[in-house]
Amino acid sequence: xxxxxxxxxxxxxxxxxxxxxxxxxxxxxxxxxxxxxxxxxxxxxxxxxxxxxxxxxxxxxxxxxxxxxxxxxxxxxxxxxxxxxxxxxxxxxxxxxxxxxxxxxx
Amino acid sequence: xxxxxxxxxxxxxxxxxxxxxxxxxxxxxxxxxxxxxxxxxxxxxxxxxxxxxxxxxxxxxxxxxxxxxxxxxxxxxxxxxxxxxxxxxxxxxxxxxxxxxxxxxxxxxxxxxxxxxxx
Numbered sequence: 133x134x135x136x137x138x139x140x141x142x143x144x145x146x147x148x149x150x151x152x153x154x155x156x157x158x159x160x161x162x163x164x165x166x167x168x169x170x171x172x173x174x175x176x177x178x179x180x181x182x183x184x185x186x187x188x189x190x191x192x193x194x195x196x197x198x199x200x201x202x203x204x205x206x207x208x209x210x211x212x213x214x215x216x217x218x219x220x221x222x223x224x225x226x227x228x229x230x231x232x233x234x235x236x237x238x
Numbered sequence: 239x240x241x242x243x244x245x246x247x248x249x250x251x252x253x254x255x256x257x258x259x260x261x262x263x264x265x266x267x268x269x270x271x272x273x274x275x276x277x278x279x280x281x282x283x284x285x286x287x288x289x290x291x292x293x294x295x296x297x298x299x300x301x302x303x304x305x306x307x308x309x310x311x312x313x314x315x316x317x318x319x320x321x322x323x324x325x326x327x328x329x330x331x332x333x334x335x336x337x338x339x340x341x342x343x344x345x346x347x348x349x350x351x352x353x354x355x356x357x
Contacts, residue, residue: 165343167285174334174347175285181341218285222341226300229285 133157133221137230143238150206152233154197154219162198163223169232170215179204180222209235240265242335242348250329250355256322260335260348267316268293274311274318275338278331279350286331290338291318325355 134157144150154164162182167175177186179195182202192207206213214237219230246258260274267274276288289299291309299307303322311318322329332352338344 163341167344174336174350175344176347177343177345180339180343186343186345220285220287220343222343225298226289226302227287229287232284 133160133224133228135219135221135228135230137217137219137233139233140231141234141236143236144209145238146209146211148209148238150209150213150235152204152217152219152235154202154204154230156200156202156221156223159199160221160223163221164195164197164202165220165222166193166195166204167218167220168213168215169218175218178217206235240337240346242337242346244333244335244348244351246351246353248352248354250325250353251357252326252355253324256320256325256329256353256355258320258333258335258351258353259317260319261317262337263316265337267311267318268313272337272339275336275344276309276320277334277336277344277347279334280328280331281352288320288333327355329353330355 136155138153164182166179169175183195194205216232216234218232241263243261250256273290275290291297291311306323308321332350334350335348336344337346
């Protein structure tokens with residue numbers, strides 16, 4: 133299953149609302165996770181099952197979608213949110229990742 | 239909370255076998271709730287799922303690597319391992335070990351270790 137993320141990069145300001153899209157090449161129900169990766173660090177799980185917030189993740193992060201179309205929203209971008217974001221499908225093997233969306237400071 | 243740490247050579251020659259170990263601490267690798275997973279990331283690129291192993295020894299591999307890949311587990315010593323044979327420069331990457339749920343994502347990651355394939 134291929135996952136296509138858009139945009140591949142974006143520039144935003146602190147306080148902006150940011151939305152990242154992940155589209156699957158076939159239906160994956162709600163078996164989708166989102167990760168945040170900062171430079172030189174391992175990814176961090178933000179959301180699983182499309183919309184379930186991982187423990188400890190700030191509530192400004194939210195996820196939605198099912199089937200083939202999913203979104204990750206950051207309601208008010210904070211300085212620590214500048215990073216690359218990946219989606220991953222967990223519906224079938226191998227659990228593929230999207231190509232990533234780099235969120236940069238405007 | 240569980241911690242994972244990769245270890246192994248940082249440089250491997252082409253055609254040789256890449257071997258890494260992931261030591262798990264502050265948690266039992268014998269927990270039936272999780273899969274022990276390897277992921278890699280070539281420099282400047284995205285993430286690739288390599289494969290995972292259950293505490294029973296059951297494995298699932300990425301078909302793109304399956305012919306060269308072996309993942310094993312030692313529950314008595316709380317670690318799991320990866321062996322990738324016949325490596326080429328395309329296998330140069332940061333290799334991560336991790337703990338994942340079947341449908342709940344990869345919740346815990348090691349810090350990652352860079353493996354370079356070069357003569």
